[in-house]
Amino acid sequence: MIDVVLPCLDEAAALPWVLTRMPAGHRPIVVDNGSTDGSAEIAEAHGALVVHEPRRGFGAACHAGLLAATADIVCFMDADASLDPADLPEVVRLLAAGLPGADPDADRLGADLVLGRRRPVSFRAWPPHARLGNALVARRAGLRDLGPMRAARRTRLLDLNLTDRRSGYPLEMVLRARAQGWRIAETDVAYHPRTGRSKVTGTVRGTLRAVRDMRRVLETV
Template identity: 30%
Template sequence: MKPIVNVIIPAFNEQDSIGNVIADLPKFVDEVIVVNNKSTDKTKENATKAGATVLTEERKGYGYACLKGMDYIAKKEVKPTIVVFLDGDYSDYPEQLTTLIQPIIENNIDFVIGARIKKLRENGSMTPQQVFGNWLATFLMKLFFNAKFTDLGPFRAIKYQRLLDLNMQDKTYGWTVEMQLKALKQKLTYTETPMKYRNRIGVSKVSGTVKGSIFAGIKILSWIFKYSFK
């Protein structure tokens, strides 16, 4: 049976990239949900023009936007089989969604991370603090949980029911690591799929600023230590 795939894209001031992201998604995707996270540009208009369902989340934060998308899905009559999370900055290759969900469809895996491996990354597409932060977070998850994650990549796919079981709560920078930690705690089956990665359109709101990098690092580490000593 054909899986029902919904894509959630949190977006803050991504007017120059959001149309490209939506256009490059495979045609079998059943619904693209863009969550306009307090943008001050034409993100909402451009996403609507590109054919997405556009929601508005006034509370600023990556997790807030993702939770808004999930709340919308929960109210739909027909629920998806798979939910994919994807950034709106065009750094990922949306057409690789087909590869991303393949382990779920073919091998019944619960959760798949699109891993931004070095040989497939464009030069400069990840800042030194991103590379170090990913290494540290995944090293600690390996140390405490014997995890096999190598990345906190935002391009990820998960079975919808498993996503509900995780009871996601983080409102800001800790969303990705919370999902991975809870997947480990609940013993979900998971894997990583190597993904191409390029320089984003525009400036990153997290890794592109010192403040964003520091807060993201603190949030990620706090989630890891919280779960390590439970």
């Protein structure tokens, strides 16, 4: 079993598609971060484990999901239908040692943290201001993309002692992992236009707020 953490704030329109495409053996953990559109009820109706995190913030939701997870391997991905859960097995495949019966390449590549490198399927999927902000931060972290779809082993993630509870959480994970000598790999995943209204990258203000959070992490980690 693999746990998949999906931070969620008002994603009622996207959740049915996301949850029905979850691969076998992957348990969705939807972390409701204060939704008012019935997201939690929809997630439960589709068989997800629902965790309620009242403290607002992307990192707060992600970390609540990590603490609720019990599987050896934990994945993270957005709940807005911009990423396809069908891509998760390829991300997991590249982890060091892999799963029983995994592809031999998993041992050869030996990744401790795998990130899905987003490949937009259309111009609308990734607004220019969001792509530029991501590129600037990702370059500082030694990556091509600070992808939100990722996988690692649960106990090692907990050992990173992540403290950011805002948009800097994904970056802090990468920086602390690199500081501890983790092997980090990227693999291509399709990036679709999100369903519903974006709270972050869909607006210039949201993107600037996320970049500010990440800059703070760069200065402190």
